[in-house]
Amino acid sequence: MTINKESNAFTIMFAIILVVVVGTGLSAWSNITGPNIKINQLVEKQQNILYAIGVNENGDNKNAVKFISSDKSQKEFEKYITNQIHIEGDTPIDNPNAYLIDVKKEKALAKNPDYKRKLPLFTAIKDGDTLYVAPIRGKGLWDAIWAYVAIDKKMVVRGIYFDHKAETPGLGANIKQRYFMDDFIGESLLDSDNKFKGIKVSKTNLDPLNNDKNDNEVDAIAGSTITGDGVTAMIRSDLGLYQPYFNKYINNNKN
Numbered sequence: 001m002t003i004n005k006e007s008n009a010f011t012i013m014f015a016i017i018l019v020v021v022v023g024t025g026l027s028a029w030s031n032i033t034g035p036n037i038k039i040n041q042l043v044e045k046q047q048n049i050l051y052a053i054g055v056n057e058n059g060d061n062k063n064a065v066k067f068i069s070s071d072k073s074q075k076e077f078e079k080y081i082t083n084q085i086h087i088e089g090d091t092p093i094d095n096p097n098a099y100l101i102d103v104k105k106e107k108a109l110a111k112n113p114d115y116k117r118k119l120p121l122f123t124a125i126k127d128g129d130t131l132y133v134a135p136i137r138g139k140g141l142w143d144a145i146w147a148y149v150a151i152d153k154k155m156v157v158r159g160i161y162f163d164h165k166a167e168t169p170g171l172g173a174n175i176k177q178r179y180f181m182d183d184f185i186g187e188s189l190l191d192s193d194n195k196f197k198g199i200k201v202s203k204t205n206l207d208p209l210n211n212d213k214n215d216n217e218v219d220a221i222a223g224s225t226i227t228g229d230g231v232t233a234m235i236r237s238d239l240g241l242y243q244p245y246f247n248k249y250i251n252n253n254k255n
Contacts, residue, residue: 042100043070043073043074045099045135046076046077046099047067047068047070047073048067048135048161048163049077049081049099049122049124049133049135050067050068050073050076050077050080051065051067051068051148051159051161052133052148052150052159052160052161053080053124053126053131053133053150053158054126054158054159055068055076055080055126056068058178062178063179064178065177065178080125080126081122081123081124081133082123082124083122083123084096084097084099084120084121084122084123085098085120085121086098086101086118086119086120086121087118087119087121087241087242087245088116088118088119089116090244090245090248092121092245092249095120098120098122099120101118101120103137104144106118106119107137107238119134119241119242120135121133121134121242121245122134124150129158130152130153131150131151131158131159132152132153132242132246132250133148133149133150133151134148134149134239134242135147135148136149136234136238136239137238138230138233138234138237139230139233139234140164140165140166140167140172140175140226140227140230140231141167141168141172141224141227141230142165142166142167142168143164143165143166143167144164144165145162145163145164145165145167145175145230145231145234146162146163146234147160147161147162147163147231147235148160148161149184149235149239151189151239153250153251154188154190154251155188155189155190155196155242156186156188156189157185157187157188157189158185158186159185160184161176161181162175162176162180163176164176164227167224167227168224168227171221171223171224171227172221172224172226172227172228174221174224175221175224175227175231180218180221183210183218183219184199184218186213187199187216187217187218188213188214188216189216189235189239189243191216192214196239196240197216197236198216198232198235198236198239198240199216199217199218199232199235200216200217200218200232201217201218201228201229201231201232202218202220202228203220205217205218205219205220207219
């Protein structure tokens, strides 16, 4: 029997077969690579958290931004991270899998005023100091920006790691450069009355060496106003949610 390859029936059948074959292939590939993707995402989170508390491989290079190697991340994470919780409403809940909480999803769900957003928080001990690492997420010029912020009990930044999805190379993308991230170290999130103020990325800071750690400001990146504003808003909106926990449980020695 001769097949009429010019007929509509042949075209439709060919398209159906192609869709089934390609779909089956993609599904199989997803099943094969899915576990590895999840493992890589976990390792990346561990590396980000560790970087924020100063566990990295930067060495003496002041321009380097180098994570601890992936084969060491699990061991180092278990060594330094002593506790994981999530805060729900005003209640801290022990959660050994807090690192699995999807901050993006939680932020979206929190648009419903009746939803109690889960806020992950990681406690670390490094060089005898207790640090708390909070993951935060916001919006840059083109897409998402996020950070892992290590703070002490007084809500002073002790380390930070920024990243982004699609900021402009050489401009907004420089939020993940060492010179920008290091400016946040030592900056307080509180004002002189111990009220949450955040940290502003300011074009008028007039403190290029960032010597003033009590002004709640760091210098902006030239040509990156919208990305800088996104960083400012992200810090203010997300980190501010943690202050009630610090006031009630950390500084009152109830946890």
